Amino acid sequence: MSQEFDVIVVGAGMVGAAVGYGLIREGRRVLMLDGEDTDFRAAKANFGLVWAHGKGQGQPQYQRLSLEAANDWPQFAAQLEAESGMPVAYEQKGGLYFCLSEKEFSDRAARIGAWHAQLPEFPVSTRMIGRNELERLLPNARLGKDVFGASLGSLDGHVNPLRLLAAMQAAFLRRGGTLRSGQKVTSIKLLAGGGFEVIAGARAARAERVLVSAGLGSAALGPMVGLDVPIRPQRGQLLVTERLAPLLPLPASGLRQTGEGTVMIGVTQEEVGFDLHTTSDAAVRLARKAVQILPDLAKARLVRQWACLRIMTPDGAPIYASSQACPGADIAICHSGVTLASFHAGAYARALAHGTRANTFDHFHHGRFDVQKVA
Ligand SMILES: Cc1cc2nc3c(=O)[nH]c(=O)nc-3n(C[C@H](O)[C@H](O)[C@H](O)COP(=O)(O)OP(=O)(O)OC[C@H]3O[C@@H](n4cnc5c(N)ncnc54)[C@H](O)[C@@H]3O)c2cc1C
Numbered sequence: 548m549s550q551e552f553d554v555i556v557v558g559a560g561m562v563g564a565a566v567g568y569g570l571i572r573e574g575r576r577v578l579m580l581d582g583e584d585t586d587f588r589a590a591k592a593n594f595g596l597v598w599a600h601g602k603g604q605g606q607p608q609y610q611r612l613s614l615e616a617a618n619d620w621p622q623f624a625a626q627l628e629a630e631s632g633m634p635v636a637y638e639q640k641g642g643l644y645f646c647l648s649e650k651e652f653s654d655r656a657a658r659i660g661a662w663h664a665q666l667p668e669f670p671v672s673t674r675m676i677g678r679n680e681l682e683r684l685l686p687n688a689r690l691g692k693d694v695f696g697a698s699l700g701s702l703d704g705h706v707n708p709l710r711l712l713a714a715m716q717a718a719f720l721r722r723g724g725t726l727r728s729g730q731k732v733t734s735i736k737l738l739a740g741g742g743f744e745v746i747a748g749a750r751a752a753r754a755e756r757v758l759v760s761a762g763l764g765s766a767a768l769g770p771m772v773g774l775d776v777p778i779r780p781q782r783g784q785l786l787v788t789e790r791l792a793p794l795l796p797l798p799a800s801g802l803r804q805t806g807e808g809t810v811m812i813g814v815t816q817e818e819v820g821f822d823l824h825t826t827s828d829a830a831v832r833l834a835r836k837a838v839q840i841l842p843d844l845a846k847a848r849l850v851r852q853w854a855c856l857r858i859m860t861p862d863g864a865p866i867y868a869s870s871q872a873c874p875g876a877d878i879a880i881c882h883s884g885v886t887l888a889s890f891h892a893g894a895y896a897r898a899l900a901h902g903t904r905a906n907t908f909d910h911f912h913h914g915r916f917d918v919q920k921v922a
Pocket residue numbers: 557558559560561562563564580581582583586587588589590591592593594595596597598730731732733760761762763764765768782783784785814854855856857858879880881882883884885886887
């Protein structure tokens with residue numbers, strides 16, 4: 548049966564927009580359907596780090612994925628900016644993880660050493676640096692007395708996540724993709740003659756393939772195509788200061804200065820279900836830690852606090868799976884969609900476009916969570 552589209556991407560957030568952009572670059576006819584403004588949208592409220600260092604401890608496949616994605620980011624950003632005509636404010640000057648005592652520093656050194664040892668074939672990209680080197684790296688910042696040192700990942704960086712999302716959608720549209728916003732998908736059906744019918748609002752669309760990439764909305768959509776994935780929300784709160792003079796030339800875990808000068812302070816990890824409230828307790832904890840690292844932040848005015856929900860899998864690694872019950876349906880879920888955007892628009896979209904993905908991403912299938920119960 549001839550279909551109007553080759554692929555329908557359900558959800559045009561951080562993952563769907565990246566894959567949609569990648570698919571259209573591969574010459575596929577793509578429809579992206581995105582939900583309502585009231586949906587949970589991590590794409591619009593995240594921290595903006597492109598971060599590999601320390602990711603995937605005990606999970607070499609996820610470690611490799613993150614490192615390769617970070618490695619690919621400079622080329623991805625340049626290409627995206629050229630194709631969308633929109634600057635995304637990406638910088639790759641490295642990323643810091645501050646250690647606030649000698650013990651924290653030696654624990655971190657051991658952890659990073661073990662992390663590198665998991666993937667000996669990948670060049671070492673992270674090293675420990677002492678306070679003196681930190682002071683040279685951050686000449687405009689007065690470090691708190693407890694700061695002992697840091698780990699420094701050379702592949703890490705940051706980006707303006709709102710511009711990233713807008714640029715991926717704009718580049719997708721420029722290449723002739725179709726994006727329908729405010730179109731919550733309510734049904735995905737495998738057709739008898741092959742292909743899928745997807746219903747969103749009052750409209751139906753058909754395609755040979757379908758990708759479910761609707762963030763937390765995927766839990767309801769996946770089972771429609773035999774992809775019942777175990778995901779849960781995890782709340783992250785963060786704070787934003789007024790604009791400050793240049794202070795942090797490179798981002799840190801939980802602390803980054805944006806191109807506009809505001810400093811973002813984060814991020815909590817809270818198991819509170821679908822609760823988007825902010826709390827004063829979190830604000831106090833985040834502010835206290837930030838001031839311990841950079842005492843001058845105590846003089847800055849806080850202008851915003853918000854909460855958003857991560858899309859978490861049981862082991863924190865992504866889920867990429869093809870449906871056996873409904874051939875042609877796939878699902879993509881992750882909690883580091885900014886970092887992995889280069890992969891989603893690159894190798895992942897290529898594999899999806901050419902139908903070569905099944906074996907390549909086997910490790911990330913959600914079947915890994917099916918534990919046999921011993922009687
Ligand atoms: C506080 C916080 C900080 C973070 N910081 C970072 C960071 O520094 N670096 C990093 O790499 N990642 C970070 N993340 C994670 C990152 O934001 C997510 O991994 C990413 O947004 C996930 O993309 P997604 O497309 O799966 O989901 P989302 O970005 O949430 O997009 C899902 C989309 O699907 C749509 N949708 C839902 N249901 C339907 C439906 N039925 N029909 C049609 N459309 C639907 C929604 O409208 C939405 O647009 C952070 C997340 C949080 C919460």
